[in-house]
Amino acid sequence: MELLIVGLDGLSYNMLERFDIDLPYLNETREEGVSGHLMSVDTPTTIPAWTSFATGKDPGSHGVSNMLRQGPDYEVGPSEPNTTDAAAYDLFDDSVFVNLPASVGRVPAADNAHLVAAMLAKDKADAVPDHLKDLDAYDDYILDHDRSLKMRPEKYLDHVLEISTNRYRFAKEAFETYDPRVGFVLFSTPDWAGHILSNLSSDAKREQFYTQLVELVDEKTAQLAEQADNVVLMSDHGFEYKHTNIHLAEWLADEGYFVEEASATGAADVAVDAAKAVAKRSDRLYSVIRKVHNLIMGTEVGSKLESAASPQIDYPNSQAWQVRYGCIYVNDARFDHPQVDDPDALRREVRDGLRSLTTDDGEPVFRDVVLPEEAYADPGPNAPDVIARPAQHLFPTTLWSPTGGVTSPTSNYEHRYRGLFAARGPLFESGGATVEGMNIVDVLPTVMAALGDPLSPEFDGAVREETLASPGELSYLDADDVPAALTREDDLGSENRDEAVQERLADLGYLE
Ligand SMILES: [Zn+2]
Known part of the structure; x- marks a missing residue:
């Protein structure tokens, strides 16, 4: 294999430092090759980011900017895979x-190209094409984790270790069987581990748990790398400790940008209101409530309370709201009941308002608040209207605040923008070289240039020549020669895929 790309979902250097973890293969790659941070896209979440890796385009171009999407009728559901843009398996x-997440339903346009999809697939039969089901390792291949095990971290740990091992075996056999020039495999566990760290009771337990998971991934990566001349390690976003939640709903509601549906007050609403009232009177009780609030998020009980703690937005009668992860949508002509006369003016007004928000300590809540034309090369019609990028250690939730403020204390681990990139082998720069400011959209153009392949003229990303051993003259495909995206004709899964995917996203806290 000329090039192996290993995806390490959600891994970043800061998490390894935080838990004092030494990954031999990653370290060796950084020492012998070239490495740096890898900036994710808006939003820095698994589906948009891996779609950007696969297409070399940002979410403004490929249209998947969030884990969720909202239709013209205001219905919010899981994002759908991109079906229009040429991807790595076409090129x-x-x-x-x-x-590869968010590739279900696609058929590779390239010759002798084989694609196993991930996230957004219904199950493993939906994700794995028929001819790859013949591999011996298919029987033990596990598409996704069993969320019911999350409440028992020991069991969950064994389960996700098994997923990494079995995925390694499947990838190894697929590489041996098809002898590809370019191979890719994604290990999901660094992301899954990050999402349950706050369920563990102590830092020592978190360290032990996280260490075991990422060490196994590093070991399996090293074993797969034996089959390859050149290796790229990369993640789609990073993780970090969050000490503060941002409750955009509080500010948007205070400013009158959205109104809530008139509905009967349920028991859970009463519980949330009561908790807020108590919180305002007693610091001690507040800290108890906050702990419970943090602990139950991501559990089944939690998702019930969570939906009670989320604004029930009356979209047709509102002007602007957050979908998730700092993405604000304005009720303009894209929707069935537009309420905004001058969307551009409202976008700027919301942006400027969000820019001025500060924490109780007077620090800016957001690192940056941008309009889509600042975030994306060519924002399409589904792009968010305002994108608020949180400051370090802050996380934008969709929930109401337990204390009523725009920010509230938390203790959690969540996504951050900066992930990692490291590459080694004769095609890449060597001797511990570094690359600065690399973005995930740059990876595909860069590895294509490394291999001497002609680039797609459609890429938003750039070739990062400082990562290459001998950057040659770049060549480009003619616009007409960019392969057209192909989709499965009898896409059996698509009918009942939604439900399975909804459930999975709900489990990760993306959906109520
Ligand atoms: Zn991810």
């Missing part, structure tokens, strides 16, 4: 992609 002949 690389002789390739094998194992567990």
